[in-house]
Amino acid sequence: xxxxxxxxxxxxxxxxxxxxxxxxxxxxxxxxxxxxxxxxxxxxxxxxxxxxxxxxxxxxxxxxxxxxxxxxxxxxxxxxxxxxxxxxxxxxxxxxxxxxxxxxxxxxxxxxxxxxxxxxxxxxxxxxxxxxxxxxxxxxxxxxxxxxxxxxxxxxxxxxxxxxxxxxxxxxxxxxxxxxxxxxxxxxxxxxxxxxxxxxxxxxxxxxxxxxxxxxxxxxxxxxxxxxxxxxxxxxxxxxxxxxxxxxxxxxxxxxxxxxx
Amino acid sequence: xxxxxxxxxxxxxxxxxxxxxxxxxxxxxxxxxxxxxxxxxxxxxxxxxxxxxxxxxxxxxxxxxxxxxxxxxxxxxxxxxxxxxxxxxxxxxxxxxxxxxxxxxxxxxxxxxxxxxxxxxxxxxxxxxxxxxxxxxxxxxxxxxxxxxxxxxxxxxxxxxxxxxxxxxxxxxxxxxxxxxxxxxxxxxxxxxxxxxxxxxxxxxxxxxxxxxxxxxxxxxxxxxxxxxxxxxxxxxxxxxxxxxxxxxxxxxxxxxxxxx
Numbered sequence: 001x002x003x004x005x006x007x008x009x010x011x012x013x014x015x016x017x018x019x020x021x022x023x024x025x026x027x028x029x030x031x032x033x034x035x036x037x038x039x040x041x042x043x044x045x046x047x048x049x050x051x052x053x054x055x056x057x058x059x060x061x062x063x064x065x066x067x068x069x070x071x072x073x074x075x076x077x078x079x080x081x082x083x084x085x086x087x088x089x090x091x092x093x094x095x096x097x098x099x100x101x102x103x104x105x106x107x108x109x110x111x112x113x114x115x116x117x118x119x120x121x122x123x124x125x126x127x128x129x130x131x132x133x134x135x136x137x138x139x140x141x142x143x144x145x146x147x148x149x150x151x152x153x154x155x156x157x158x159x160x161x162x163x164x165x166x167x168x169x170x171x172x173x174x175x176x177x178x179x180x181x182x183x184x185x186x187x188x189x190x191x192x193x194x195x196x197x198x199x200x201x202x203x204x205x206x207x208x209x210x211x212x213x214x215x216x217x218x219x220x221x222x223x224x225x226x227x228x229x230x231x232x233x234x235x236x237x238x239x240x241x242x243x244x245x246x247x248x249x250x251x252x253x254x255x256x257x258x259x260x261x
Numbered sequence: 262x263x264x265x266x267x268x269x270x271x272x273x274x275x276x277x278x279x280x281x282x283x284x285x286x287x288x289x290x291x292x293x294x295x296x297x298x299x300x301x302x303x304x305x306x307x308x309x310x311x312x313x314x315x316x317x318x319x320x321x322x323x324x325x326x327x328x329x330x331x332x333x334x335x336x337x338x339x340x341x342x343x344x345x346x347x348x349x350x351x352x353x354x355x356x357x358x359x360x361x362x363x364x365x366x367x368x369x370x371x372x373x374x375x376x377x378x379x380x381x382x383x384x385x386x387x388x389x390x391x392x393x394x395x396x397x398x399x400x401x402x403x404x405x406x407x408x409x410x411x412x413x414x415x416x417x418x419x420x421x422x423x424x425x426x427x428x429x430x431x432x433x434x435x436x437x438x439x440x441x442x443x444x445x446x447x448x449x450x451x452x453x454x455x456x457x458x459x460x461x462x463x464x465x466x467x468x469x470x471x472x473x474x475x476x477x478x479x480x481x482x483x484x485x486x487x488x489x490x491x492x493x494x495x496x497x498x499x500x501x502x503x504x505x506x507x508x509x510x511x512x513x514x515x516x517x518x519x520x521x522x
Contacts, residue, residue: 165348165350165352166352166353166354168314168348168352169346169348169352169353169365169418169421170365170368171314171341172312172314172341172344172345172346172431173341173342173345173346173365173366173368173369173421173422173425174337174338174339174340174341174342174368174369174370174425175338175365175368175369175376176338176368176373176376178373178374178376178377179368179371179373179376179377181377182376182377182378182379183354183361183365183368183376183377183379184354184365187354187356187357188354188355188356190356191356
């Protein structure tokens, strides 16, 4: 009996693996993808990167303007995240089970958040481009909407997880809704909320870089500009600057997290 | 006149789950009454019906001459300030310090914004320190609550309730999360508060031996019904056996499960 079970389980695994293998082969056949050529061209690309894609002396003269653009991107990400966090706090209070005012507002807040969250920032940028054209505002709003949706969701969960018991206690003392929010819910949730905000700042700097290519602003625009004008040395400098920035931001936010949690 | 009367109170969470059915009793000022019953018997729901953290399905609760069910929001807050509550899991805001948690006991007396912003008068702070001395926590005033032991946390809970200047103290399984030593300390404090400050105490317990040691009067609850109400010395072994009947196992899965800590 048990031997049968194990044999059956193993044959199931085998079937799944064969199925996956077949799918990859079929996909490769349809798209006329040749793994060998793929591998070789990958190596070619690496060789090209090594010979062309590095900053040279001349590209370093572009550094001040790149840093300037980078500052624009970083500041926009931080602005979008903080504004979104502020609004998300309100919506999350209305949407969380423990802090809801009534069910109608809860449903409304949850649907708005989930609608905004499920459209990625890049899609927002494309939609907003029609209205606001290529400007920083498009990038800001695109980041704001997706961040707002995400933060509302995680703030709701934070409120529900961390505060149900102290809300009950403060209700029993005769405290009013506002008092409970400011004296129990927010103090208990703040470290986690800040931690999520820092995570969104990191994510948004990455996204802002991509968005910049679309909206013609920030560091993404610098990259697109240099790349299209075949100034690969300067373009590589942009990439290096972005990577360094993200590492630095991550280091800072990890440090902040350690202090507050 | 009785301080508290509960008359024909029933609570149905839905058609199948009946937490309380037709519960009636009266508590005189200065009494120390213990409610015993197995987990899920409806003890926690019963306490929460008194300060309307749980709304009754039918029946009348009268506290200090007020019909609790008919109070509007404002009157209810005012009434709750006179009823302190102590919880099995202490329900403190763990990230705040002892003093801040104790001062929460004043929120019901304050204007919404003064309370929300945590603006307390010197008189209130002095009173908080007095109460903390009373429960032996003068050394821990500025310590964060997540650094305290269980017994200390429960004493913060008691101090918070005392700062409300209550007429009635509702204690929901105050010692169920504590070791025997801390349990004794907490029960002794409750008894002391009752005899020295003259505050009426209504305590939920499931440890019969503790109830027998401390209570003047015992109310036995089984499956949401009062099956015994009388002096401690009149409680027979037979009645105790009846309250904690062999069906206790079934009861755990049944009524009031969401309030059993």
